[in-house]
Amino acid sequence: MARYTGPVCRLCRREGQKLYLKGDKCYTDKCPVARRTYAPGQHGQSRKKLSDYGTQLREKQKVRRYYGVLEAPMRKYFKMADKAQGITGENLLKILELRLDNVVYRLGLAASRAEARQLVIHGHFTVNGKKVDIPSYLMNVGDVIEVKEKSKNSPKFKEIQENHQGNTPSWLQVDAEKLSGKIVAEPSREDVDLPIQEHLIVELYSKNNIK
Template sequence: MKLFLKGFRCDTPKCGIERRSNPPGQQQNRRGKLTDYGIHLREKQKVKHYYGVLERQFRGYFQKAVSSKGNTGDSLLAFLERRLDNIVYRMGFGASRSAARQLVNHGHVTVNGRRCDIPSKLVNIGDVIRVKNRAKSLDLVRGVMAEHSHDVPDFLSVSAGDIPEGIVSRLPVAEDASLPIQTQLIVELCSR
């Protein structure tokens, strides 16, 4: 399944999934049917790779989702969607989630007027995410925005003026995730 880890390269003919019909490696034989555990694990790994989260962080988000009100799977996806690197990517400031993470790490993004270099920071309603007013930062983001058009989800509002900025108008919900995810499988696996 395409996880769009390479950004917009997955839309081009160079995408590795469409070029090969067999898995990489010398042995081309597929094993039998996946077990139930394998199906659950693959779903969890898909979400971890999609958002660029390691196991310990994922467990922390899962514990927050368990302690919050409502459906655990939907809360987990909402926490993952609220990450600053994901928000920067969804606003179109980065070509991929890893590029957006690097933008945040290198200090090219401010949250509510303050420099924030923590990609795992959870944003809240009304937070203003703005590109720093430096030539290098502006050139990076404007280049990505000009090259790639992004569909901005409805929980974000983006203005691409002199300094690109966006506002979180509401908290994201599970339906805002752009990847088809079966959250029930993840909850069953992590609740063991």
Template sequence: MARYIGPVCRLCRRERTKLFLKGERCYSMKCPVSEAVTDRHSRAYPPGEHGRDRMRQGSEYLAQLREKQKARRIYGVLERQFRNLYAEASRQPGITGENLLRFLELRLDNVAFRAVWGASRAQARQLVRHGHVLVNGKRVTIPSYRVRVGDVVALTQKAKELYVVRRNLDTVDRPLPPWLEASADRFQVTVASLPKREHIDEPVREQLIVELYSK
């Protein structure tokens, strides 16, 4: 299964905003685009030899492209899969951009991330790939698996004892979205409803993505 395995901090620098791809590091002063970093040490400009030269204002197409790339990188989806999701979203009734974000939110790795089992989506994806996540009692190892309303997503007994999972539940300050309901021990979540646009807090302007793919 194809995935991006390169340095992720350069992705945030390219988008010139925090994408929160690396867990705790994104909240520390080690983050290269952190507002807490002094101007002298800040690297809040695109990566590469000519990164500083690419900070000028761009065109309308560039804004649309950057918004699409930002959404892809936040959710860890490559171009072909993202384009297929958009094609499916455009065929569904409703607003295409909201349908696209809803499909991304219902991915199994994102549900594991929203349940705070992983500090980042990459870590949540690894939990799924290693067989630590159950859907309705059955082991599912496909991160792109799309959950449905009423599905029960839980951790295996072995995963409940993992130090990293317990530490994330104790230390990561991330509220559970309204469309998920957690059990008392937080090792199990139920998809109570479909995510609405106001429940998705990612800084994505989906209308620009629709305009890009509609050309």
């Protein structure tokens, strides 16, 4: 399955809530979700009661869209989470949070996860001094991420230096002046500030025998 390339605001409307896929636009009156609170398409305004399976599926799709993850990697992450010690749903969210593109976004080095993914692919970041251009690269505690020296002079990163917002989660440490950050702890469930019911995803994959 190819990555979705259509208007991302349609994804938010489909889930019935903001997924914050457009960066600053999501916080303005121009956000389509605020103006049209129904799903897109010809039958978008007709309300249908979801079955238990439908509710679980919608939650899984919502999380995939939050983090920009396709189905195959999502299943792989679930298997990893299921085999790890602890609560499977929380393990799954921890894995998603530790993706390189999400860490870039959480550090405030990109306006959205989609932008972070694009910046990573274009090779603007190093991890522990080595160039990494794979958005799905999983970070570890102690890893240091930094914008490449050649990229620091670009207008994009100059703007980030000047306007960086100090709302970095506690498991990350950021140096806005140096455009770098470090993972100082594993993310906990309390660090995930998204309206996610991860137990529904676990129920869905368990029902489908994803092991």
